[in-house]
Amino acid sequence: MSAVAPVAAPLQSAPLPGTIAELLGLDPDAPAVLFVLAFLAAGAVISVLMGMTAVLGIWGKRKITAAFTDRIAVNRHGPYGLLIIPADAVRLLSKELIVPAQVDRPAWDLAPLVIASSALLGFAVIPMGNGVQIADPETGLAFVFATASIASLGLVMAGYASNNKFSFLGGLRAVAQNLAYEIPLVLTGASVVIFTGTLQMSGVVEAQQAALVSLGPVDIPSWFAFVNPFAFVLFMVANLAEVGRNPFDIPEAPTEIVAGYQTEYSSVYFVLIYLGEFIHIFLGGAIVATLFLGGPSGPVLPGIVWFFAKMIAVYLFTQWARSAVPRLRIDQLIQIGWKGMLVLSFANLVLTAVIVGVIQA
Amino acid sequence: MSLEEPEPDEGVIEAAEEVGVTTDGLDYDELAELVGDRLLDREEHVNAEGFVVRPDEVQDVLFDLRDEAGFDHLSCVTAQEYDDRYESIYHLKKYDDPTQELSVVVPSPTDDPRNESANPVYRTADWHEREAYDLVGIEYDDHPDLRRILLPETWQGHPLSQDFDGEEPQIVTLREHANPLQEDHRADDADTMFVNIGPHHPATHGVLHIETVLDGEQVADLEPDIGYLHRCEEQMCQQGTYRHQIMPYPDRWDYISAGILNEWAYARAAEDLADIEVPEYARVVRTMSAELCRIAAHMLAAGTFALDVIGDFTATFMYAVQQRERVQDILEDLTGQRLMFNYLRLGGVAWDVPEPREEFFEKTRDYLDDLPENVREFHNLLTSNEIMQLRTVDTGVLPPEEARSYGATGPVARGSGIDYDLRRDDPYGHYDQLDWDVVTEDGCDNYSRLLVRLREVEQSARIIEQCVDLLEDWPEEDRETQANVPRTLRPDPDTEVYRAVEAAKGELGIYIRSDGTDKPARFKIRSPCFSNLQTLPVMSEGEYIPDMIASLGSLDIVLGEVDR
Structure with missing residues (x-):
């Protein structure tokens, strides 16, 4: 299945289900076997992500924000306050699920599921190193962007179905914002594809392995963040808007429209939205890591460790922005999106295409 | 701008223009x-003369007094x-010189208490007269x-009128209550949306209800609805004795650390009433403690304003609270309390600065030494932040x-370029002996109001520093904290x-009429918040919702003081 056959350092082997099949001595080409094993692999990846969300979303977020604001945060629930994780989980799940009068069901019930699952779906094609990749289709990058965008649908559903004016405003803001930022995001991603010549995620990672320059014994790898830092910055900014963190947390904007599209959600539905948001941030980190930071590559440590380290670094960046940067106004955001980012990303795309064309010629 | 203001030549020109102004x-x-x-x-009132005019000539007289006499x-x-009449008193002042005061007294008969509204002359009369109608009738x-x-x-009834029976239960039929679940109704061709912002909303700093009409993301119309925190403060003060029972109440008006500033108003x-x-x-002790309160209040104002614009409990907010925390520690050492200080007494203060005095002064000095660095940090995080400027410059004008x-005072007025500060213009305490400046900004926007507060913190620090110097060198035998x-x-009947003082949010005034007993009649x-809040529609109509929220934050209202 893998089109790019790695010879020297097998960072990417066959996708995970096939590997498991070979380990178990089953026939990796039998559809039934693959089907079952794909479920197993997906389950494993989802469990890891859920665990990450639990640690980083409940405990880590508190600790990180506290560090930025000179506080201590949780420290009484077990060692380093880690037991806050089960405590919070129980608290959130045991709350009453309040269904407001005249909400538009089933859209209202589906929205949290859509938000959470769309982000998870994107991870199906992300190569996490050490052979952990559920599938590696040739349209990998397009698939990631497509699934991540489904979240916008969930946000509109939540905002529109809640029968609440604040939710409604939040939903509309979410659409306006995602329209303004999705295009620069995808265009900047496309400039990477011009380099790699493939949409396949393993191919994108593979293209970043060669050394860009050698400084004595240290090789600087040709990660696209180094090859095209301009695109990297553009992508990071667009990604902040995509995941809705300061200065772009406009769809939620607690001081303005209470909580935006999630105002009316409580209990399990709230957990799902919260989960979806965090997994969306992780997915953003995973895309950044794969496209610009060489995916799972790195010295000494195993690839999967590097991959998660990069992903969490991007997560930390969003938390930093959240703690320090004021929020833009919706019209200013739209202006920056359509008049600034879009123009810049087109310029980046055209320039990249010209340069790559000249080099190849 | 220093204490010498207003410039002498300016004063002469205005004196020539305004009727009734002489050199002294x-x-x-x-x-x-x-x-x-x-x-x-x-x-004859203690602060000014009262001109009694007919109830149907109020507007006429006020127009003349505003336009001819300034x-x-x-x-x-x-x-x-009163037993035989109702009375409205319009307390007039001048922004250029608030010591020039005049009360316009409007009596009206008991059986039909009505007089002309001052609203066409002064917009601020709108809410003040509504309150008079509400409470007195x-x-x-x-x-x-x-x-x-x-x-x-x-x-039912007007609680401060004499025939009001507080014992009688308020019977209101269900039909008369506004139905909170009422169906949305709108005109057929309207493309606006009505939203209740508050009374429970993350940005209202208390229980404020803003009835907002939105046109898309923009505010088409808005009306603040107040009174959720009304605690009958005036009535309670009327039931307390002058000497000790009233002083704890002012702490509870503007309860955001501004306690001593409020106490000073009472x-x-x-003290003027009883000639103390x-x-x-x-x-000097009063001046020092009051300015400490001002720093604490302004720090929280800057923090919550940042919170409104930034949107989360973030670094700026926490840093502001940290600064306030240090001031609160000093105030706790001084007064024994962190919030409800009850430190001033008629004729002085409750007690001297705590022993050992050197330790207290050193702690205060340490704080003041760190302050410039900390304020600089705020300027880094807030005023020089490009997104912050994008959000606040030229919004909420x-x-x-x-x-x-609208009778705006305090940082709100000074942010609109009005050079008005009672500490300088109508001196009290020890302010006129000290060297400090009145801060004004001409931007008239949210940014100016933020800047005014941050710069006023620095001026307060200057004042405190000079007070500490004075107190440190004060001979021990002369430390008189309390008059006899x-x-x-x-006080004599009638x-x-x-009298007003410059509280954290602006001009905090108290009117007292005595009836010969030991309690005010x-x-x-x-x-100040009550008057300042009235400007919110002016600032935010036509603006985006986020700017309306930011403007509300920049007004720095405390609902405890708005509703009293």
Whole structure:
């Protein structure tokens, strides 16, 4: 299945289900076997992500924000306050699920599921190193962007179905914002594809392995963040808007429209939205890591460790922005999106295409 | 701008223009001539003369006084009921010189208490007269919107009128209550949306309800609905004795660390009423503690404003709270309390600075030494932040004329370029002996108001530093913290006084009328937040929702003081 056959350092082997099949001595080409094993692999990846969300979303977020604001945060629930994780989980799940009068069901019930699952779906094609990749289709990058965008649908559903004016405003803001930022995001991603010549995620990672320059014994790898830092910055900014963190947390904007599209959600539905948001941030980190930071590559440590380290670094960046940067106004955001980012990303795309064309010629 | 302001030549020009102004203050005879035969009588109040005019000539007289005599500031409207009449008192001042005061007294008969509204002359009369109607029961003709303001629409009777029976239960039928679940109704061709922002909303800093009409993301119309935190403060003060029972209440008006500033408002009014001279040492201690309160209050104002614009409990907010925390520690050492200080007494302060004095002064000095660095950090995080400027510059614009008409004071007025600070213009305490500046900004926008507060913190620090120097060198035998005040105060009957101080949010005024007993017959609070909040529609109509929220934050209202 893998089109790019790695010879020297097998960072990417066959996708995970096939590997498991070979380990178990089953026939990796039998559809039934693959089907079952794909479920197993997906389950494993989802469990890891859920665990990450639990640690980083409940405990880590508190600790990180506290560090930025000179506080201590949780420290009484077990060692380093880690037991806050089960405590919070129980608290959130045991709350009453309040269904407001005249909400538009089933859209209202589906929205949290859509938000959470769309982000998870994107991870199906992300190569996490050490052979952990559920599938590696040739349209990998397009698939990631497509699934991540489904979240916008969930946000509109939540905002529109809640029968609440604040939710409604939040939903509309979410659409306006995602329209303004999705295009620069995808265009900047496309400039990477011009380099790699493939949409396949393993191919994108593979293209970043060669050394860009050698400084004595240290090789600087040709990660696209180094090859095209301009695109990297553009992508990071667009990604902040995509995941809705300061200065772009406009769809939620607690001081303005209470909580935006999630105002009316409580209990399990709230957990799902919260989960979806965090997994969306992780997915953003995973895309950044794969496209610009060489995916799972790195010295000494195993690839999967590097991959998660990069992903969490991007997560930390969003938390930093959240703690320090004021929020833009919706019209200013739209202006920056359509008049600034879009123009810049087109310029980046055209320039990249010209340069790559000249080099190849 | 220093204490020498206003410039002498400027004063001369204005003195020539305004009727009744002489080199040494106001000439009430000349003003009386201006009012002419519309003047029924002249009363002597402690702070100014009261001109009694007919209830149907209020607008006429006020127009003349504003345009000819230069009284451009309607500080307060006091309403009260006597045995034989109702009375509205319009306390007039000048923004250029608030020591030039005049009270316009409007009596109206008990059986039909009504007089002309001052609203066409001063916009601020709108809410003040609604409050007078609500609590006392005087009707104002020509008022655009005479509804109850603090009490529920369905309330029966007027609690500060003499025939009000507080024992009688308020019986309101279900039908009369506004139905919170009422169906949305709209005109057929309307493309606006009505939203209730508050009373429970993350940005209202308390229980404020803003009825907002949105046109898309923009505010088409808005009306603040207040009164959720009304605790009958005026009534409670009327039931307390002057000497000790009233002083704890001011702490509970603007409860955001501004306690001592509020206490001073009552202390100043009552001391003038009972003719009490405060020892100089106590005045310096008062000045120092009041400015500490101002730093704490302004820090929180900057923090919550940042919170409104940034949107989360983030670094700026926490840093601001940290700064406030250090001031609170100092205030706790001084007063024994962190919030409800109850530190001032009539004729002085409760006690001297704590022993060992050196330790207290050192702690205060340490704080003041760190302050410039910390304020610089705020400028880094807030005022010089590009996104912050994008959000706050030229939003929430309050032109100076509007600010004057609405009676805006404090940082809100000074952010609109109005050079008005009672600490300098109507000196009290030890302010006129110290070297400090009044901060003004000409931007009239949210950014200017933030900047004014941050810069005022620095000025407060200067004041405290000089006070600490003075207190440190004060000879031990002269440390007189309390004047000799009788155990029970009974001011002469029918003495009236209206006095204001510069509190954290602006001009905090107290009107007291005595009736010969040891309790005030009428106790009226002029809250700066109440007047400042009225400017919100001017600032935010046509703006985006986020800017409206930011403007609300920049007004820095405390609902405890708005609703009293």
